[in-house]
Amino acid sequence: MINTSDFIEQLCEQGWYSQQQVIPGEWVTALADLCHKRTFLQAGIGQGIKNLINEAIRSDSISWIDASETDPAVKYYLSLVDEIQQLLNREFYLGLNGFEGHFSRYPQGAFYKPHYDCFAQDKRRAVTLIFYINQNWRPDNGGELCLHLPEGQKIIEPVAGSMVCFLSEQILHEVLPTHVERMALTGWFVRHQGQDYFYS
Ligand SMILES: O=C(O)CCC(=O)C(=O)O
Ligand SMILES: [Fe+2]
Incomplete structure (x- = not known):
């Protein structure tokens, strides 16, 4: 369960929010099992034809989620996403009207260097949501998410069931090298601006 009032207050005041124990254990198990069964692609940077694989920047693999998937664990995840989208649209005037998300796997030694989730030529991504x-x-597994904030670094351990949400344009962040396999569900609430875009 998300602590709604803390979520709204902290996202508004500091541009990010994190909470542990959002996903109950049985759904974590179902999502982790599913993650192990899916097909993954080496992740790229940038979008569309500019989507380049650059292992010096990131070394994870991703598996995009399709909104029409019928697996109960995916449906559970998408229901959480929906709940958060409604909350964001009710409390903030972000005009969010879409979501794109994927499973990600970081093998031992993988990382993602400091970056923003919003692309220079494409400002659609408004809010990042990670489980x-x-x-x-x-x-001691490494693999922490590090937020580079004006007041210093905030280190978040990728523990089962926890959630992180932040404003995609504002928060510089990185994934520190992991010593064991690390899995996440990463997604973005987007605002469409009446143009066609490529999906990476
Ligand atoms: O897995 C994480 O903690 C963050 C991943 C990330 O920054 C991204 O995929 O853009
Ligand atoms: Fe990111």
Whole structure:
């Protein structure tokens, strides 16, 4: 369960929010099992024809989620996404009208260097939403999400069931090298501006 009032207040005041134990254990298990069964592609940077694979910047693999998927775990995830989208649209005037999300797998040694989730030529991505599905995560596993904030770094461990949400344009962030396989569900609430875009 999301703490609605903390979510609204902190997203508004600091541009990011994180909370543990949002996804119950049984759904974490279902999502982690599903993640292991899916087909993954090496992730790229940029979009469309400019989507380049550059392992010096990121070394994870991704598996895009289709809104028409029928797996109960995916449906559960999309219902959470929907709940958060309604909350965001009710409380903030972001005009969000779409979502794109994927499973991501970071093999041992993988990382994602500091970046913003909003592309220079494409400002559609407004809010980033991440859920972690790493059971039995240990503090010495590495793989933390590091937010580079004006007041300093905020380190977030990718523990099972936790959630992070932030304004895509504002928060510079990175994934520190992981010492074990690390899995997440990463997505973006987007605002369409009446143009056609490529999906990477
Ligand atoms: O997995 C994470 O903690 C963040 C991933 C990320 O920054 C991204 O996919 O853009
Ligand atoms: Fe990111």
